[in-house]
Amino acid sequence: xxKKKGAAAxxxxxxxxxxxxxxxxxxxxxxxxxLFLVLPFVALLWVPFYNRIEPEIFGIPFFxxxxxxxxxxxxxxxxPVYFYEEKKRK
Amino acid sequence: xxxxxxxxTVFLVLFFATAGLGYYATRMKTVNLTDLGQWGLGGRSFxxxxxxxxxGGDIYTAYTFVAVPALMFGAGATGFFAVPYxxxxxxxxFVAFPKLWSVAHxxxxxxxxxxxxxxxxxxxxxxxxxxxxxxATIPYIALQLMGMQIVFAGMGLNITVNLPVIGAFHxxxxxxxxxxxxxxxxxSGLHGTAIISVAKxxxxxxxxxxxxxxxxxxxxxxxxxFAAIPSPxxxxxxxxxxxxxxxxxxxxxxxxxxxxxxxYPHSITGVFSSSSRSVIKRNAFLLPSYTFALAxxxxxxxxxxxxxxxxxxxxxxxxxxxxxxxxxxxxxxxAFSPWFAGVAFAAIGIGALVPAAIMAISCGNLFTRNIFKxxxxxxxxxxxxxxxxxxxxxxxxxxxxxxxxxxQSSYAIQLQLLGGIWIxxxxxxxxxxLYTPRQLHPAGLFLGWLAGMVAGTWMAASLSLKSSIYxxxxxxxxxxxxxxxxxxxxxxVVAYVVSFIANAMSTAxxxxxxxxxxxI
Numbered sequence: 001x002x003k004k005k006g007a008a009a010x011x012x013x014x015x016x017x018x019x020x021x022x023x024x025x026x027x028x029x030x031x032x033x034x035l036f037l038v039l040p041f042v043a044l045l046w047v048p049f050y051n052r053i054e055p056e057i058f059g060i061p062f063f064x065x066x067x068x069x070x071x072x073x074x075x076x077x078x079x080p081v082y083f084y085e086e087k088k089r090k
Numbered sequence: 091x092x093x094x095x096x097x098x099t100v101f102l103v104l105f106f107a108t109a110g111l112g113y114y115a116t117r118m119k120t121v122n123l124t125d126l127g128q129w130g131l132g133g134r135s136f137x138x139x140x141x142x143x144x145x146g147g148d149i150y151t152a153y154t155f156v157a158v159p160a161l162m163f164g165a166g167a168t169g170f171f172a173v174p175y176x177x178x179x180x181x182x183x184f185v186a187f188p189k190l191w192s193v194a195h196x197x198x199x200x201x202x203x204x205x206x207x208x209x210x211x212x213x214x215x216x217x218x219x220x221x222x223x224x225x226a227t228i229p230y231i232a233l234q235l236m237g238m239q240i241v242f243a244g245m246g247l248n249i250t251v252n253l254p255v256i257g258a259f260h261x262x263x264x265x266x267x268x269x270x271x272x273x274x275x276x277x278s279g280l281h282g283t284a285i286i287s288v289a290k291x292x293x294x295x296x297x298x299x300x301x302x303x304x305x306x307x308x309x310x311x312x313x314x315x316f317a318a319i320p321s322p323x324x325x326x327x328x329x330x331x332x333x334x335x336x337x338x339x340x341x342x343x344x345x346x347x348x349x350x351x352x353x354y355p356h357s358i359t360g361v362f363s364s365s366s367r368s369v370i371k372r373n374a375f376l377l378p379s380y381t382f383a384l385a386x387x388x389x390x391x392x393x394x395x396x397x398x399x400x401x402x403x404x405x406x407x408x409x410x411x412x413x414x415x416x417x418x419x420x421x422x423x424x425a426f427s428p429w430f431a432g433v434a435f436a437a438i439g440i441g442a443l444v445p446a447a448i449m450a451i452s453c454g455n456l457f458t459r460n461i462f463k464x465x466x467x468x469x470x471x472x473x474x475x476x477x478x479x480x481x482x483x484x485x486x487x488x489x490x491x492x493x494x495x496x497x498q499s500s501y502a503i504q505l506q507l508l509g510g511i512w513i514x515x516x517x518x519x520x521x522x523x524l525y526t527p528r529q530l531h532p533a534g535l536f537l538g539w540l541a542g543m544v545a546g547t548w549m550a551a552s553l554s555l556k557s558s559i560y561x562x563x564x565x566x567x568x569x570x571x572x573x574x575x576x577x578x579x580x581x582x583v584v585a586y587v588v589s590f591i592a593n594a595m596s597t598a599x600x601x602x603x604x605x606x607x608x609x610i
Contacts, residue, residue, distance in 0.1 A: 037181040037184065037185065038181075040177055040178055040181060041178060041181070044174040044177060044178060044344070045174075045178075045341050045344070045345070047326065047337035047338075047340050047341055048337055051167075051325050051326050051337060052325065053324065053325065056313075058311075058312050058313065059311065059312045059313025059314070059315075059316055059317070060312050060316060061316060061324060061325070063167060063170070063324075063325055063326075064170065064385075064389065067170060067173045067174055067177075067385070068173065068382065068385040068386075070173075070174070070177050071173070071177055071378045071379070071381045071382040071385060072378070072382070074177040074178075074180060074181075074375075074378050074381075075375040075376075075378045075379075077181075078180060078181065078184055078374055078375040079375050081184065082184070082371050082372065082374075082375060085371065086368065
């Protein structure tokens with residue numbers, strides 16, 4: 001449930017960003033894959049979303065395991081951008 | 091406190107073995123340490139793995155490992171801001187710092203202030219950036235020494251000598267550790283520190299993994315630990331209709347801290363020592379593994395709370411001297427067998443050597459490049475440059491030691507709080523300058539910096555330097571915001587407005603010595 005909510009919020013932000021990009025003349029070097037780098041900010045800066053106890057995992061409140069989980073998700077968001085840039089350089 | 095011989099022996103063996111390794115490391119290689127690029131930047135030679143250890147050991151300082159759980163122990167959820175902050179810093183590292191690395195590599199810049207001077211041709215602006223870096227870093231070194239002091243106290247290492255003039259002197263162990271730090275920094279520079287950072291990384295992970303497995307078993311599981319925490323500490327409080335409340339403080343602390351982190355001279359030195367852009371990019375997704383360790387360490391604060399170490403008479407003296415910063419040493423002593431407590435203390439003690447050395451080296455670099463070479467001896471030889479940097483790095487360490495030994499430790503903590511606010515004010519000159527050089531003018535950047543420094547210092551001072559969350563009243567709302575961030579907003583507004591006016595009025599040619607292709 002909570003995950004879906006988060007995904008919806010992220011989708012909203014990325015869509016509005018995407019629209020802006022289409023309306024403007026294309027900036028050199030911008031690719032939608034960079035929106036991956038925005039995801040962790042959306043997930044972690046809206047504190048009321050995760051400032052809660054439930055759902056707990058092994059007795060650990062949501063507030064703690066959700067943010068800790070993002071140490072891995074943050075990495076997962078950066079890797080595709082890294083491979084995109086490495087490919088582009090070749 | 092009573093001495094703990096087993097823990098102490100393990101600690102001393104690990105500490106001196108590692109420091110010795112750092113000292114001898116550069117003797118096995120043929121490195122010319124009379125060159126500043128070698129001593130102060132490791133010859134820009136570190137690959138992905140060494141850079142991971144070095145940057146990880148550099149930005150996740152020993153004091154962080156003590157203070158973050160201490161904040162959780164004393165205040166609860168708000169201390170966890172260190173986790174989102176050290177996750178969100180990496181997209182920024184990924185995007186901006188390869189550009190900065192490239193231009194530094196092409197133009198031979200050693201410090202951020204070198205870049206500012208090259209970009210804008212302004213010695214004054216470069217001096218402002220360099221001075222901010224040095225002043226913000228010295229109290230940070232002091233906190234690393236304080237981390238060692240806490241560990242020594244945890245092992246019951248009390249050696250008091252009566253000196254003729256000063257009287258009773260308690261800090262002999264710290265003085266010994268300081269001499270070790272000073273010798274290996276002076277002789278081996280960043281190369282030696284890189285070796286020590288590998289030992290730090292291994293010890294930190296070993297200690298953390300053991301702690302999050304062993305201690306919860308002793309305390310009856312994670313559910314028991316979190317159940318022991320009073321509910322106001324477990325989550326952030328809620329705001330009211332006209333006060334945005336602790337959520338916004340949490341966010342602003344995370345954002346302000348992440349913007350400041352890679353502006354600190356020791357972070358810039360670490361980034362510049364990488365051997366390529368790709369090394370930085372790879373570390374932008376590898377370094378969050380240290381954030382994971384930090385999250386676990388933060389939870390140790392709750393474990394200390396649940397274990398009830400504060401009420402135990404054997405730790406009363408430690409808490410009396412060091413406050414909540416004694417929570418982690420007390421937990422280790424309480425939960426681990428003595429030999430493993432020694433390993434965990436070594437992780438903190440050696441953990442302090444790495445950032446303290448890099449901070450001192452980067453202060454040496456800043457002084458030499460942006461003050462000595464700029465204003466005192468423009469034609470000095472590379473060997474002189476390197477020697478001055480070494481001497482200055484020693485001087486900054488002595489200043490930091492003075493803070494810890496001669497003044498109250500609260501001064502170092504307060505100055506470090508100000509340091510975070512100050513270093514954030516160099517963001518327009520260093521980072522925004524990468525993207526919008528034409529919209530920025532050195533006069534605008536300087537005035538923006540000045541406005542941010544004054545406003546940030548004033549906000550912190552009006553809170554008596556006890557907190558950095560300054561409530562801003564805007565449109566009938568109260569926004570409790572991290573002063574570094576609100577001062578930075580003012581700084582950026584002033585910088586762009588004044589730059590716009592200055593650019594419109596001046597017809598002087600731009601003094602940018604860098605080209606667009608230098609940043610790729």
